[in-house]
Amino acid sequence: MVKKNEIIEVNIDRVDFPNKGKAYYEGQEIRFKGGIAGQKARIRISRKKKEYLEAKLVDIVEKSSIEGESGCPHYGICGGCSYQTLTYEAELKYKEGQIIKLFEKAGLDINYLGIEGSPLVHGYRNKMEYTFGDEEKDGPLALGLHMKGRFYEVVNTDECNIVDEDFTSIRQHVLKYFQVRGTAFYNKRRTEGYLRHLVIRKALSTGEILVNLVTTSQDTLDKEEFVDMLVKLDLKGDIKGILHTTNDRLGDVVVAETLELLHGRDYIIEEILGLRFEISPFSFFQTNTFGAEKLYSIVRDFVGDKKSNLVYDLYSGTGTIAQILSPVAEKVVGIEIVEEAVEKARDNARLNNLDNVEFMAGDVLKVVDDLKEKPDLIVIDPPRDGIHPKAINKIIDFNPETYVYVSCNPVTLVRDLKVFAERGYRINKVKLMDMFPRTP
CATH class of the missing domain: 2.40.50.1070 (OB fold (Dihydrolipoamide Acetyltransferase, E2P))
Known part of the structure; x- marks a missing residue:
């Protein structure tokens, strides 16, 4: 029986999203942050729980078979990147497996269209x-x-x-x-x-x-x-x-x-994608510019060419998606809780001479109660916590033909999609876009 603070050597069995390592020692499951499946690692036991042990990763004793040499001299010391020892092809496959496992565990039947890599693997951050x-x-x-x-x-x-x-x-x-x-x-x-x-x-x-x-x-x-x-x-x-x-x-x-x-x-x-956006010191903007172009191209492809009368862009941030969808809608309404982001979205719409896009400042949970027009399409791009549990059924009550859900957290994505499925919606297609090469 292992004790608290004891350091043991284990083989990392798997790493689930988001970066949750799992190993087994003397028949007990141990969970910890970090690592790559197949590595041999030393971990320190930090807490005993009823069904598993918690630990902290101390160091890597032996590489995984999918690893090579790091292309970064800071790797292992710097806390910035975890996947520098993987080829980019191996990294994409590794990430893809983690996400597919989430959908399978949730029992969601999907039409999976694959994973898109970042146009830049090095020098991609803005x-x-x-x-x-x-x-x-x-x-x-x-x-x-x-x-x-x-x-x-x-x-x-x-x-x-x-x-x-x-x-x-x-x-x-x-x-x-x-x-x-x-x-x-x-x-x-x-x-x-x-x-x-x-x-x-x-x-x-x-x-x-x-x-x-x-x-x-x-x-x-x-x-x-x-x-x-x-x-x-x-x-x-x-x-x-x-x-x-x-x-x-x-x-x-x-x-x-x-x-x-x-x-x-x-x-x-x-x-x-031909649009200009002002970015101020504290504005939110996707940190991978060329990856964002691919991401928004996927969104536009999912929306299709059929023109909608009304589109709601929920959690619209600085209005990037709303403006990209403006050519395929009579009107796009973006809703965002951060007032500074809303002001910046309005500035950007003026910068791009778009007169069919408008933005409202407020919490999606509350603002949806005041929206009376029924949209043809709703785009949802929530923060990592996903859609607020009290808001999701209100959003589904609009009953548009199509939703496009853009997620930065697959865990909350599958949680929310289960609610859509329970309400009668079918998941038509799923595509992954890697926005952060070299990181989990």
């Missing part, structure tokens, strides 16, 4: 949120991603391959700028220091770049000198805006208590 810190206690200033399984230590990601070279260049020069000046990072243990995060956004279609430095108010920034350093960089893209965010909150989350524009404008413009 946003990175770097953290200031140190790689070891009291070591030199670092700027990058958190170490694997660590909350305080940071890895300098000089050769990160999921971003293009402009991200790396900006990150390196900002780090050097503050190293030379001896500026202190914000220490979360002591709640003191200045530098917190560096957020970089780059529109991959247009090359426009937005840089946002996040600090506390415990020091001052030489704004003119900082801007001058950045605008002189030799980049492939073009820095359109530099911002300074002040955040004195205790949580390790990028929020703006104050936001100051230091240079240029406070947004960049990205292009997707």
